[in-house]
Every structure is written in C-alpha cells, then in structure tokens.
Amino acid sequence: xxxxxxxxxxxxxxxxxxxxxxxxxxxxxxxxxxxxxxxxxxxxxxxxxxxxxxxxxxxxxxxxxxxxxxxxxxxxxxxxxxxxxxxxxxxxxxxxxxxxxxxxxxxxxxxxxxxxxxxxxxxxxxxxxxxxxxxxxxxxxxxxxxxxxxxxxxxxxxxxxxxxxxxxxxxxxxxxxxxxxxxxxxxxxxxxxxxxxxxxxxxxxxxxxxxxxxxxxxxxxxxxxxxxxxxxxxxxxxxxxxxxxxxxxxxxxxxxxxxxxxxxxx
Amino acid sequence: xxxxxxxxxxxxxxxxxxxxxxxxxxxxxxxxxxxxxxxxxxxxxxxxxxxxxxxxxxxxxxxxxxxxxxxxxxxxxxxxxxxxxxxxxxxxxxxxxxxxxxxxxxxxxxxxxxxxxxxxxxxxxxxxxxxxxxxxxxxxxxxxxxxxx
Numbered sequence: 001x002x003x004x005x006x007x008x009x010x011x012x013x014x015x016x017x018x019x020x021x022x023x024x025x026x027x028x029x030x031x032x033x034x035x036x037x038x039x040x041x042x043x044x045x046x047x048x049x050x051x052x053x054x055x056x057x058x059x060x061x062x063x064x065x066x067x068x069x070x071x072x073x074x075x076x077x078x079x080x081x082x083x084x085x086x087x088x089x090x091x092x093x094x095x096x097x098x099x100x101x102x103x104x105x106x107x108x109x110x111x112x113x114x115x116x117x118x119x120x121x122x123x124x125x126x127x128x129x130x131x132x133x134x135x136x137x138x139x140x141x142x143x144x145x146x147x148x149x150x151x152x153x154x155x156x157x158x159x160x161x162x163x164x165x166x167x168x169x170x171x172x173x174x175x176x177x178x179x180x181x182x183x184x185x186x187x188x189x190x191x192x193x194x195x196x197x198x199x200x201x202x203x204x205x206x207x208x209x210x211x212x213x214x215x216x217x218x219x220x221x222x223x224x225x226x227x228x229x230x231x232x233x234x235x236x237x238x239x240x241x242x243x244x245x246x247x248x249x250x251x252x253x254x255x256x257x258x259x260x261x262x263x264x265x266x
Numbered sequence: 267x268x269x270x271x272x273x274x275x276x277x278x279x280x281x282x283x284x285x286x287x288x289x290x291x292x293x294x295x296x297x298x299x300x301x302x303x304x305x306x307x308x309x310x311x312x313x314x315x316x317x318x319x320x321x322x323x324x325x326x327x328x329x330x331x332x333x334x335x336x337x338x339x340x341x342x343x344x345x346x347x348x349x350x351x352x353x354x355x356x357x358x359x360x361x362x363x364x365x366x367x368x369x370x371x372x373x374x375x376x377x378x379x380x381x382x383x384x385x386x387x388x389x390x391x392x393x394x395x396x397x398x399x400x401x402x403x404x405x406x407x408x409x410x411x412x413x414x415x
Contacts (some may be wrong), residue, residue, distance in 0.1 A: 027359040031393070033361070033364065036332040044317065044319045044412075049315075053338075054339065054340035058340065145315060152318035197339070200389070202336065
C-alpha cells in the first residue's frame with residue numbers, strides 16, 4: 001500500500017505530467033486535404049542545396065564534376081537575366097558542395113554583375129562581400145546561408161518594384177539547374193531513393209501556373225521551358241509508384257537542353 | 267535649470283514618447299517573423315539551415331491556414347511559428363499528402379511559439395497547418411519559417 005504523503009506526491013507528479021502534455025494541443029490524426037487545398041498559402045521553392053543534401057545522404061557525389069564557373073553570355077532581356085541569375089545562384093550551391101572556394105568567389109561576383117544588370121545590384125553588394133569572406137575562411141554553412149540571403153534579397157528587391165514575375169523566374173532558373181544536376185547524378189548511379197527526390201509534381205504545377213501568367217515575356221526560351229515542364233510533369237507525377245531510370249534520363253535530357261538555352265545566346 | 271528639474275523633464279519626455287507611440291496591436295508580420303526566428307535559434311546550433319523565405323499573415327482566434335511545401339526524404343525539417351501577441355496560443359502541425367499526421371512527437375507549443383518536426387517518409391508535398399488557437403486580439407499576425415538538415 002502507498003502511504004498518503006507518497007500518493008499525494010505521485011498525484012502531483014501525474015498532474016504536472018498531464019499539464020505539460022496538455023501544453024501541446026492534441027492534433028487530429030487526419031485532415032481532409034481536399035478541403036485544405038482550397039486555402040493554401042504561396043509555395044516556397046526549395047533551394048538546390050535542400051535537394052543536394054538529401055542526395056548526399058544516399059552516397060558520395062563528386063560535386064567537382066558539376067562545378068561551373070565559365071561566364072555565360074550577356075543578355076539584355078530582363079527575363080533571361082532573371083533565369084540566368086537563378087541558375088548561377090544554384091551553381092554557387094554546387095560549388096559549396098564541392099568546397100571549391102575560388103569557384104564560389106567567382107560565382108559571387110557573377111551574381112553581383114547579373115543583379116546590377118537587372119537593376120538590383122545595390123541590395124546584393126553586401127551579400128557578395130560576405131560570400132567572398134566566408135569562402136576565404138571555408139565556412140561553408142555561412143556561404144550557403146549567404147547564397148539563400150542573396151536570392152531572397154534579389155527577389156525582395158524585384159518584388160518591391162513590382163517585378164514579381166522576374167522574381168519567380170529566378171526561382172525557376174535555380175530549380176532547373178538543381179534538377180539537371182540531380183538527374184545527372186541519379187542517371188549515373190541509379191537508385192529508387194535518388195529518383196524519388198524528383199517526385200515534385202506540385203512544384204511543376206506551381207511553375208507552369210506562373211509561366212502561364214507571363215504572356216508579356218514572349219521569348220522562345222520561356223515558351224520552351226513551358227512546354228518542357230509539360231513533358232516532365234507526367235514523368236514525376238507517379239503517385240506511389242517509382243520513378244524509372246528511363247524517366248530520370250529523359251528529365252536529364254530536357255533540363256540539360258533548357259540549361260543550355262538559359263546560359264547561351266540563341 | 268537644476269539637475270533635478272532636468273532629469274524630471276527627461277523622464278516626462280520619455281514617458282510622453284512611450285505613450286504616444288503605437289502599442290502592441292500595431293505589430294506586423296515582420297514582428298511575428300522575428301519571434302518565429304527566435305524559436306528557430308537553438309536549432310541552428312544543431313546544424314539546421316533556416317530558410318530566408320517565410321510565410322505569414324493574420325488570423326482570427328480559432329482560424330487555421332494551410333501551407334503546402336515540398337519536402338525531401340533523407341532530410342529532417344523543423345517548422346517554427348511565432349506571433350508578437352504574447353498572450354496568444356498558436357499551433358503548427360504537419361500532414362502528408364494523404365492528410366495523415368506526419369510529425370514527430372517532439373513537436374511543441376508554448377504560448378506564442380510553436381514548432382513541428384518532420385522526418386519525411388517519402389519525397390513529396392506536405393501540408394503544414396497553422397492555427398491561432400486563442401488570442402486577445404481580433405486578428406493575430408503569424409509567421410512560419412522552416413529549416414532543414
């Protein structure tokens with residue numbers, strides 16, 4: 001038998017436990033997603049290094065193979081600059097994965113020049129400096145954070161002057177380059193888990209919807225991307241089935257072609 | 267002007283300025299974001315990279331909002347929510363694309379902070395449901411940030 005004083009103590013402990021548990025309100029085990037889908041907030045496009053991090057956990061990747069520092073063509077069309085800017089920021093994340101400090105610094109300068117070309121250079125100067133400093137000290141986490149800040153600042157500056165559509169193209173450029181590298185890696189060393197990282201159908205819908213709302217950007221490259229996203233979508237929208245090696249290879253071909261269109265003049 | 271008068275005048279001016287400024291209710295989503303980031307701070311030391319982008323808005327007491335986000339199997343995610351309304355109670359929960367609760371048991375809620383932890387079983391879209399459970403304000407600003415490692 002438990003003495004009263006001990007029982008009182010046990011009750012107090014139990015009550016405290018209940019109170020602490022009650023701090024986290026019981027969440028329903030299930031929700032009606034169809035009902036929720038109607039009132040969904042804006043999508044935040046994942047950063048390339050979010051995908052690269054998951055890819056790295058599946059096995060070592062030779063990131064140096066994907067580092068790219070050569071200067072791409074110079075463009076005057078702002079949508080093209082925006083797409084290229086997103087691609088170059090993604091190249092920055094690749095150079096960080098490869099821990100290639102000179103490449104990171106070159107890419108930082110390239111980002112600054114492209115930002116100037118699109119009229120938002122002022123907001124990027126401190127980030128470009130911070131990227132160079134962190135790369136010199138080989139503080140890769142700081143470089144990653146600064147690349148994210150760079151993209152965020154570019155897009156905030158664009159949004160401020162009501163260039164939201166250009167801001168969306170920056171995200172799209174980064175996503176396309178990230179997907180190209182992801183599919184290159186998975187094509188070389190195929191695994192179902194690696195291919196599953198391509199299971200992003202809602203993001204494709206998001207980009208397609210955004211591109212449809214940009215009729216003013218009547219450029220062949222934008223039309224190509226729009227059509228290509230339509231080709232990619234059924235390859236990744238497979239429900240609970242696996243994404244095949246053949247699909248990964250096809251997506252790699254498509255994104256490589258688009259990347260080439262983004263970095264080179266027609 | 268002697269020292270006492272000078273100090274009294276300075277204190278009066280300070281009080282006047284304090285009461286003349288808009289009070290808590292005039293907070294913004296940016297204020298809410300700084301609280302969400304405050305909740306995220308301890309996790310940065312554990313290797314989580316917190317994204318610069320965030321979601322935010324305002325909700326009435328008892329209102330919910332859904333955010334859909336692409337998550338990748340292999341990564342680990344925390345979503346941190348905050349509001350500047352200190353007497354508000356908020357919550358955040360994560361569901362998979364089928365609508366099944368997907369968060370880890372160490373997800374937590376503490377007044378005007380809340381956080382949900384998820385280690386995705388599959389790559390795809392997840393629903394993050396944010397709610398203002400209780401608040402003394404008619405509308406309560408909220409912000410949601412996320413980090414991954």
